[in-house]
Amino acid sequence: MGQVWTAYDQRLDRRVAVKLLRPDRVAGAADADELRRRFVRECRVTAQVDHPGLVTVHDAGSDSDDLYLVMQYVEGADLADHLAEHEPYPWPWAVTIAAQLCAVLSAVHAVPIVHRDLKPRNVMVKPDGTVTVLDLGVASVLDTDTTRLTHTGSPIGSPAYMSPEQAMGGAVGPYTDLYALGVLLHELLSGDVPFAGSTALGVLHRHLYEPPQPVRQIRPEVPVPLEALVLRLLSKDPQHRPASAQEVYELLAPLLPVRAVPTGPAGPLDPTRPFLRPHAPWPDRVATPPPAQPATPPSNFPKLSASLEQGRPHAGRPDVAGAVDEVKQLLGEGRITQAVDILGSILPVAAEEHGEKSPVVRILRKQYAATLMDDGQYRRALPELRRLAEDRAAESGLADPQALQFRFDAAQCLEQLGEAVAALAEYRAILPYYENAYATGNDPARAFEIRHRAGHLLLALGDHATAQQQLQSLLYDTERAYGPHHPLPVELRRSLERHHEMRRT
Known part of the structure; x- marks a missing residue:
């Protein structure tokens, strides 16, 4: 699926490692663009982790058919x-x-x-x-x-x-x-x-x-x-x-x-x-030179965004409208982490200015939760989504589509956080509302997705018999709704065949 090369960073004159991934060898042609998008997103998420036990990622992107990851040479x-x-x-x-x-x-x-x-x-x-x-x-x-399987047929x-x-x-x-x-x-x-x-x-x-x-x-x-x-x-x-x-x-x-301290050096x-x-020095390494004095930033060094500058305590109140415009621009440029920071800083100000229940604050909070999810910050997104779901349900009822959407997103956060039992319970709680919508003639896609996710969670919890029973029932319903050649029933059939093959083995 890829290769790792020793390379040289010409600008900073250092050795680095470059990992090349070939999307066409992992996914079909139709999935290659989606794989590239996920690759960039995942690199952005992993860049949030700061730990000395993780290799430092310097850069990531795509070049022609290759996805590349530039890393610290270890x-x-x-x-x-x-x-x-x-x-x-x-x-x-x-x-x-x-x-x-x-x-x-x-x-x-x-x-x-x-x-x-x-x-x-x-x-x-x-x-x-x-x-x-x-x-x-x-x-x-x-x-x-x-x-998902690779083209080689291996998981x-x-x-x-x-x-x-x-x-x-x-x-x-x-x-x-x-x-x-x-x-x-x-x-x-x-x-x-x-x-x-x-x-x-x-x-x-x-x-x-x-x-x-x-x-x-x-x-x-x-x-x-x-x-x-x-x-x-x-x-x-x-x-x-x-x-x-x-x-x-x-x-x-x-x-x-x-x-x-041992009797001899390790x-x-x-x-x-x-x-x-x-933290002891490595005995046969040269002494570390004293730290250099910080250099004076050049005159053209980029300043912080205007909204963040204005958000400082000594600079008065932030410009909420200006910050919202900046967030839109940042999201359009794919700079999600910075957009998250700005949204988090202006929400308290907007709530004080317009009221917690105001449409402005609701829209900002909804955007904040969605952006946190897109940035992979599920732990921070979860309480925002729960708050949005509770407020919406209190006003419009538990069956309100927007309240259900917030609860669905919260269940996804729980799933990503590894809280399988809680995620499964939330999916099961909202499923009847979507199945009732299906009975009235609406699109069954969301109900099918919830059942699919619940099946995967049951597998994760070790309840293989119940999971396979539910996935088999889902296969029957999706074939009836979409036909046997739709991607979802095709995937379900392949997954069930794999389970049966393992049991036969």
Whole structure:
């Protein structure tokens, strides 16, 4: 699906890494433009995450048929090579790798972003022992719909590290990355992944139905609590896994090496070094030069936007109308993050000036919520949508189309945040209103979409039988409404055939 090249940034005279993706090799010609759009959006979302354990993204875009991502060049070895060079891998090293990955995943899941393809090849061990995670957001771009297959017929991702809910095409969440972390940790401790096979389908079947071998049966020196944690991470049911990466870190913390200066300097690529000597200088590196004095900005340095300048406390009240015009211009130029900041700054002023219930404030709040969703900031969008839904329902009733739309968007936010149970409950609560609209002759598309999403959430929650029953019923209804060759029934049929094939395997 792509290649990574070493390149040179001629302007700043530095080595960088450039990843090239070929949309035509991943999606059909009709989907290539959509893939490019998702790629740019995902790069914008992932750029919001600031963590030393993530590779820095310098630039992204498209050139002819290629999508490109310009990234920090990371010195070191990927974790797969590191494991091969040090097998059997010391279990304290495995613990420190997992602890560092938990710190990264905690920051990533807070956005929220799900990596979807955490594996040793996507983890670099640097000379100072710290780890860097690669390809954040790339799997999401290639597989926004988790049931989509590439032209090769393989599911997006790596089967050896794929969670049961991914294998079944269910909704993904932070729990998906925790399962992959369990696979990775099992591999570091035992020397092999817990589920292997000669075919991708066979591997996915084992993820779904076979228990993993406890690592102490292979390496008795592994601590009992560490083995128990690996088995929890590899639970088939996401609800039986740890609740968060933070919880996993807390369970790993007692097993981390003691934070004391060792008798000798930590060796190259020693992942325990950050915990033994946190922030200590690398011994064979030259001294860091003193920081340079900040340069005086040139006279033509761009100023902050006018509305933000006016929004400062010492500059008087912001110009709400002017800020709205600027937001429209920014959205037209694709500068969504800046538009979000301006909308968030003018909403309180507009509410004070016009009243919370005024049409102006309602429109601004609706635009704010929609822009937050488009920017991938689901955690911030959720309370805005709930407030909009409650206000609209109080005035126009629960069956009001606009109130239902706000609740649908809120359910999408819950789904993106990995709160599968809450999202499923909200979808089920609003579905009857849309089905009643269908009975009166309106477009059934929204009811079908809700049922489709609910099926994926049931798969994610491990209720495969109910999910397949509901998806089969949805297939019947969509074929009757749209015909057998419409994209939705085609996708449903393919997904159900894949589930049946796994059960036959």
